[in-house]
Amino acid sequence: MSGLQKRARKNLKVSVSEGIGFCSGVRRAIKIALAAAGRTKETVFTLGPLIHNPQVVEKLRQVGVVPISRLTRKGGTLVIRSHGVSPEVFARAERKGYKIIDATCPFVRKAQERARRLHEMGYQVVIVGEKTHPEVKGIRSHVEGRSFVAENVDQVKRLNFASRVGIIAQTTVPLDNFSAIVAEVAKRAREVLVFNTICIETALRQERARRLASKVDVLLVVGGRNSANTSRLERLCRTICQRTHHIETAREIDGRWFKQGEKVGIVAGASTPRWLVDEVAQKLTEL
Template sequence: MEIIVAKRAGFCFGVKRATQMAFEAAKEKRNTFTLGPIIHSPQVVQKLEEMGVKVRKDLAGLSDATIIIRSHGVAAEELEEAVRKELDIIDATCPFVKKAQEHVKSLSQSGYDVVVVGDADHPEVQGIVSYATGKVYVVGSDEEASRLPKMGKIGVVAQTTQSFENLQNVVMKCLARGGEIRVFNTICDATAIRQEEAKELARQVDCMVVIGGYNSANTKRLTEVCTELQPKSFQIETAQELNPAWFDKVERVGVTAGASTPKWLIDEVVERIQQINRNK
């Protein structure tokens, strides 16, 4: 059985940067916390906790401490609170997410009603939305966009892990809702490239394995695009979740991973598939 691992499986630039910053901070052995999980990988979060870096839901009661801002970013008011408390701030926000936050702030200040294309429950989107000073709407699809009210000026940005097609479809609906439209394509190139690579791989194999946290939006999307082309596509977090039955009569297995998945997890999955193959 041949195992093909996607070239761009695993950490993207923003996640790699954030984890490096977090592990460097952990070595300092200070009173260090992350505001929310640093990335959407329970295994990486656990490793950091073992090194003394705990996850905080908020900053209540915190003083004389180091706070790491996660790769997805945080709400503007949370960052302001950290500054007021004079905490030592390590901002590991992905630069692409930071750019989306800046665009929302600028659009809002320029009199645009803002539309954010993404998942309203995702921490990245919640952070981006907080930078608006005027009206802001979150839509996940063109169907939701068609229900937006009429507006004079509309500014559009996207969650960095959205597909370009979805952004394009929402923008088309917004054209019917506003007199003036300004669009910033804030989708991360790495996300689009990763999805295209996964599609190409899914066409070539008999089974696809997608590795990543179940709370990871980009991993979920990778699984969706793979399933469209290869129905035998499975998302897992760890090698222990692999089911030997998935590989019955399979000659070629494709493996890809979300942007928050570390290389050591990918290696463990590949080793486990190899073991399953030997035991056939």
């Protein structure tokens, strides 16, 4: 469904953002994990949930793709999720006898390679992103020695940098945040080399969400509460549309959020399947 459409009862006009559904990295990881599960009768493991969406992780569990939090088992098939991991984790999994299938997203791999290259070239590496996110941890592990993670521009304002600084981004950070940090670091270092490693799909998704948020009365952001890119999308949209709500499924919709005849937009994170968005859109028609 796309475009503004008239609805019964509350007569909501529902608009779904373009390009909704899994991003290519998530699609690829799921395809790889399902193919691995199809080749064996044994359980296929993922280190952490394959994607940050509880509903999809549950469906995967039912076909034998199961998340583990640590490499405690001896052997089996292990799928590395799209966020990637450190070389140490790869080595540990190998030592434990796992058959490793790497589903690291190509965009994330590029960010890891850029970080390593910057370090080898003698730049102090600054990563714009969330320190505790698995993707950032993985990227950092490719930089021997010191790297700095900045989530917002305030965190770099009082810092002293090396004379040569290389900057890359977690693949899902908003471009304006990345640009603001780059501009601030540029005031404090003699030489700055910047690689914009934000994935193009994220940038597009955020741009479309921003556009839709500016046209509606209420905005629903659909996706896992443990999904960093969904939460970021919510924060971004809330700055434009104050009546933004983050929900995981249609069951969480509260009819009191909407008034007669209002315009309602739906956006979703990169790890949110299309069917969850369709259920949300359907529920709005029943209000």
